[in-house]
Every structure is written in C-alpha cells, then in structure tokens.
Amino acid sequence: MDDLFEIRRTATKGCGVFAKKAISSYTIIVRESPVIALKCAPGDTAAKIDASIEQAFRNLSKKDQASELQLHEGSHPNAKTKVTRIFHANGFGNEHVKELYLTKSRFNHSCVPNAFAYEDGESSYLQAIRQIAPGEEITISYLPRFEEAMTSRQRATVLHLHYKFECRCAACWPPHQRWKSDVRRQLIGFLSYALEGENAPDFRPLDICHPLSWVCWPPQPTPSGRVLTPAQEIEYNFLLANLREAEGWPDYLVAEGYLHAATKLAFQQSEYQQSPATQDIVFLEAARCIEAWYQKGLELEKKFYPPAHPQIRDGTMAWENTMSRFRCLQYLRMTNSLKARDEHGPSESGGNFAVRIQEGDGTLTLLSQEDTAGLIWQRVKRL
C-alpha cells in the first residue's frame, strides 16, 4: 500500500498525504493496527485518561515515539502536555476505547473528503470513496457524518476549537461561494435525519463564536416522532440524491438516494395493481421515474464498486425483480412503437398519461389524463 501515497509538506497546512498514482474508488489505502489502544470506563476522569496516554507513550519503542511526536499537536483545551495534545488531536475511538494510529493520523481533513476511515474490530482501514488522481491530496473528514449537515461557519467553529486550523476545501473556500453549499447541507441534514425518524442535531450554537466545552461534541440527534408518508419518503430520497450529487458527495451515497426513491415508488405503484379501480392501469410518469432512478443508481454504483462486488449483483437482481413485478416496465421495454409514440410525454391536448393493459391478451391502450380520471371515476362509482 505504501506505493499508493507519499507524505509531503504543504505550503499552508503542514504535512499532507498525496496519491503517487491514480487510485480507484473502493481501494483500501491503509490497513493498520493502533500504536496505542486505551480501554476507558464511563466514569473515567480526563486526568485519568491523560495519565494512561502518558504511560502508553512511555511504553512505545523509540521509533514509534519519534513518529508520534511528528503528528499535529492540535489545541485540546484541557490537555496539559504535548503527548496528550497530540493524542487528542489525532486519536480515534469512542467512550469505551481510544486509539492512536501513526499512518491514518497523517491524513488531513476535508469537508468533501475522498477517503473514509473505519475499523472492523481488528484493524483500521482508510478507503477511497471516489477516484483519486495522481498528485491529489488524500483527505478524510474529522467530523464524520456531521460535516454533511453543518454549514461552513459551524464546521469552522469545531475545527478551530478542536484542531486549530481553517479549512480551505472546495466547500469552505472561497467564502463568497459557500452559501450555496451551506443551504444544500442544511437541507441534506433535515432530509437525511427525517428519513431516520430523527431531528438533526441543533448545530446553531456553533454559529456564534464562543468557547464551547469539549463535552458539547459530538451532538446527538433527537427522535422526531413524525412518520413520513410514502410520498414524502419518495420525495425526500430523490431530493437527497440530487443535493448530495450537487455537493460532490461520493457515488455510492448518491446512488443510495436514487435506488431508495425508485424502490419506494415501485412499491407504491404495486399497490395500485391490487386495487380494482386501477389494477390494469400503469401510470407512465411513475414508470419512467422508476426506470430512470434505478438506472441512474445502478450506473453510480458501478462507478463506485468493483464489478464483482455483491452490491452490484444485488442491485441488478433487485432491478430485475422490479421489472418482473411491474408489467408496465416490461411493456415499455418490449413495445418500442409505444415509446416512439409517447416520446413527447403528456401534453395539453391530452397526451399519454397512462397505459391500460387488457386482461387476457395484454393489448395496450394509451390513455390521456382525462381518460384515466374518467375510467377510474366510473369504476369507483361501481364499487
């Protein structure tokens, strides 16, 4: 893996890690074990944790000590020594375990990162989440997940407080352009948390520069108590995919939004096939959206995952299942003449709005919006 990157000094932010060659999405860039791993108990005081950090540092080899002392020192407000400041600025983990990695800690932050750090219980990994060009800096986010929902001002407050630097990534710089990104990220925060039945954490206190306690971070979402309607779930997923795409978010996350929107719309349409009033009617706009969103999601997943990845196989199978369950999609594929006649879409003069599929021989009849409404109304009256 060492042949993938090199550590170089940068003009403005100390050292950084740069790609030595093109790195494709999904590549594992780093796999390593922590040089220090501290187990913590819920009642441990900051002083006790810092004493453990000092002891663990003394137990390291001279070589590892020298490497650790080259890491960014940061400015943890309560850390009293260089070793503890380095640990707090570069450490990973949670309330149960705190770990320090010598290689992973060399990667700088970006609010539009091209790599993602994670652990599997044995090792820690850093993986490319997009194509990385030769010479490009490899970056991770120091605000995992939250960066997606915070404005540049809010991110700047946390990054300054905890790491003492000003981010100059594409989402933060130049200042006069970042309002668009700020608006998109606030919407992304609302939509992504709403889809999980939560309110996004309240980041507004971070808009005001004032000394914040270390324990304020990370903020927690709260249960929203709202249940989204099926239509909202479709719209939220579609909007989320569009906003993430505009914000330069990785292909797999954008794909997720399109695929969820397509699946949920397909499910909603399948319910129409259960109703006597609409069981033989296929709404063309919905069919077009299901097809377009599925294709877009699969295309993006193919850009992200290697060809043999199970995600590609499962996604393709899910699409084939949808095709088999929705007669509309099969018919639209099979009948090129129908597509040709329908290429201009609905029009004021009553263009094609739906297709009626005759029971038995499967004859197709194109219906305008008016015809469709009339047919459904007649049937509803008879029910």
Ligand SMILES: [Zn+2]
């Ligand atoms: Zn940034």
